[in-house]
Amino acid sequence: MKARVHVMLKDGVLDPQGQAVAHALGALGFEGVGxxxxxxxxxxxxxxxxxxxxxxxxxxxxxxxxxxTVIERYDIEIG
Amino acid sequence: MKAAxxxxxxxxxxxxxAVAFRAAGAEVTMVWHKEDALPAGVDVVGIPGGFSFGDYLxxxxxxxxxxxxxxxxxxxxxxxxxxxxCNGFQVLTETxxxxxxxxxxxxxxxxxxxxxxxxxxxxxxxxxxxxxxQRITIPVAHHDGNYVGDADLVARLSGEDRIAFRYADNPNGxxxxxxGILSENRRVLGLMPHPERAAEPAHGGTDGAALFxxxxxxxxxx
Numbered sequence: 452m453k454a455r456v457h458v459m460l461k462d463g464v465l466d467p468q469g470q471a472v473a474h475a476l477g478a479l480g481f482e483g484v485g486x487x488x489x490x491x492x493x494x495x496x497x498x499x500x501x502x503x504x505x506x507x508x509x510x511x512x513x514x515x516x517x518x519x520t521v522i523e524r525y526d527i528e529i530g
Numbered sequence: 531m532k533a534a535x536x537x538x539x540x541x542x543x544x545x546x547x548a549v550a551f552r553a554a555g556a557e558v559t560m561v562w563h564k565e566d567a568l569p570a571g572v573d574v575v576g577i578p579g580g581f582s583f584g585d586y587l588x589x590x591x592x593x594x595x596x597x598x599x600x601x602x603x604x605x606x607x608x609x610x611x612x613x614x615x616c617n618g619f620q621v622l623t624e625t626x627x628x629x630x631x632x633x634x635x636x637x638x639x640x641x642x643x644x645x646x647x648x649x650x651x652x653x654x655x656x657x658x659x660x661x662x663x664q665r666i667t668i669p670v671a672h673h674d675g676n677y678v679g680d681a682d683l684v685a686r687l688s689g690e691d692r693i694a695f696r697y698a699d700n701p702n703g704x705x706x707x708x709x710g711i712l713s714e715n716r717r718v719l720g721l722m723p724h725p726e727r728a729a730e731p732a733h734g735g736t737d738g739a740a741l742f743x744x745x746x747x748x749x750x751x752x
Binding site for chain 2: 464465467468471515516517519521522
């Protein structure tokens with residue numbers, strides 16, 4: 452079973468990298484770009500076959516390592 | 531007085547930190563990250579600067595889950611002392627021993643230069659060798675030194691006199707110009723600047739030496 456974790460900075464946490472990307476897009480002539488936020492995608496291959504058990508396990512991984520919940524939030528996709 | 535200096539793959543200030551501890555009178559043991567216990571009788575744990583685990587995932591994130599770090603968490607819960615410098619500060623926030631987090635510098639650049647700090651409190655074993663309000667010069671060298679915490683946390687740190695150092699001229703965008711903070715029991719200090727790189731005249735400055743002298747002095751039985 453595959454799982455995909457999206458890790459993003461929480462709303463309200465300033466994202467200097469996202470701002471730099473927004474600035475660079477503007478410099479390239481792309482107009483109409485508002486806020487840009489940059490995050491991470493982590494793909495996991497799991498031996499687990501039960502969707503809910505997999506989700507619970509990945510949630511624990513996020514809380515313990517994959518995300519720093521002081522500044523980041525995460526979303527989990529299973530399958 | 532015994533100090534342990536942790537060594538992770540990618541640590542690069544571990545030996546400098548050991549030299550500074552020894553110069554101040556400590557007996558130092560280097561401890562590899564795969565050890566699951568600190569040497570017996572360790573008074574203070576030094577978590578050095580560098581790029582532990584290549585800064586993969588987040589700076590300090592993987593080091594914070596190393597076997598030795600579990601022993602450090604227990605050590606601090608028992609009231610033991612710890613000093614985390616630069617990457618070591620990042621490790622301390624990742625473990626939750628110190629609150630807040632360290633993000634990419636607001637200017638996105640790696641900042642490597644001597645900076646002026648204001649000593650905010652003399653009330654800790656780390657800072658009792660300085661006067662509150664004293665201005666000192668210590669080098670920084672980091673890409674992710676932008677300390678973040680919400681308004682409540684900053685108010686609490688400030689109200690409890692736990693901001694140890696502030697930048698005189700903020701190089702990384704950190705909230706309230708914070709350069710270093712203390713734990714609630716004032717026995718854990720995390721800071722981005724490198725006092726071990728300003729500890730002897732050949733470094734070009736010695737303003738960091740008082741930190742090690744006062745710490746070792748406080749922990750050495752009279």
